[in-house]
Amino acid sequence: MARLIGWETFGGYNQNYLKRQIINLKTKPYYLDLEAVEEFRLAGLKGYGFSLVDGVELIDKVKHNREHTVLMIRFSDPYSRQLLARRVVSRPKEMLKMRSEMAFLLRLYLEPILISRGVGGEHAIELQNLIQVLHLPAAGWHKYKSRRKTQFSKAMQELGGMKTTNGLSIDLKIDQGQNAKDFMLIAKLVPGVAPSMTLAGNPS
Numbered sequence: 001m002a003r004l005i006g007w008e009t010f011g012g013y014n015q016n017y018l019k020r021q022i023i024n025l026k027t028k029p030y031y032l033d034l035e036a037v038e039e040f041r042l043a044g045l046k047g048y049g050f051s052l053v054d055g056v057e058l059i060d061k062v063k064h065n066r067e068h069t070v071l072m073i074r075f076s077d078p079y080s081r082q083l084l085a086r087r088v089v090s091r092p093k094e095m096l097k098m099r100s101e102m103a104f105l106l107r108l109y110l111e112p113i114l115i116s117r118g119v120g121g122e123h124a125i126e127l128q129n130l131i132q133v134l135h136l137p138a139a140g141w142h143k144y145k146s147r148r149k150t151q152f153s154k155a156m157q158e159l160g161g162m163k164t165t166n167g168l169s170i171d172l173k174i175d176q177g178q179n180a181k182d183f184m185l186i187a188k189l190v191p192g193v194a195p196s197m198t199l200a201g202n203p204s
Contacts (some may be wrong), residue, residue, distance in 0.1 A: 002018065006083060008017050009082065013045060019058060019071070022071060023058075025052055027051070029050075030050055032048045034046060034047050035047070048078075050078040050079065051079075052079050053075060054074045054075060054076040056073055056074075057071070058070070059071075063168075080153060084093075089177065100154065102136065103149065104158055105135075105136070106130075106134065106156075107159060109130075110187050111170070114157050114164070115189065119188075119191065120189070122187065124187075126177065126185045127149065127152055127182055128182050145181060148182070148183065152174060158204060168189045170187055170188075170190075171187065173185075173187075186201055
């Protein structure tokens, strides 16, 4: 478990901290606001509360003169049902460090498309269309070609160096397409090396 979250050394304080955090998950509530989804709203559903973990059992024992700790975790019924229905999406832990909401949404949008197309398969979309796809809140910069490029370039910088769930890197660039009124974001998967980010075209 420690290796899965990236700890190189483990024991003592770290072990006790991990135990506490896992046990705390049992009491941490989650709530989904369903009113924004038309299907649920029409069905009269407003929200749904649940926890990720239903139970945690901890066993400390001695085996071959060495202390061992075993944690048994039971996922909650609501989470388990979603997991079995494949409605739970795994994301790299690096995404937790992302500060930009736009970068986060861009990553969520691009990754499944690119994985489905494989290494080298490109996905291109004009920035105005990308604003609509990501459901970004209204802002003045949406109207201007050069400002759209600037805002998405900042989000691209935060995505640099991150790996997808299958260990590949996302190569991103903003270039001028056939439509002179807008730039295009072009993305593709490349082997796990440092990705490039290219900004081209004359702003207008």
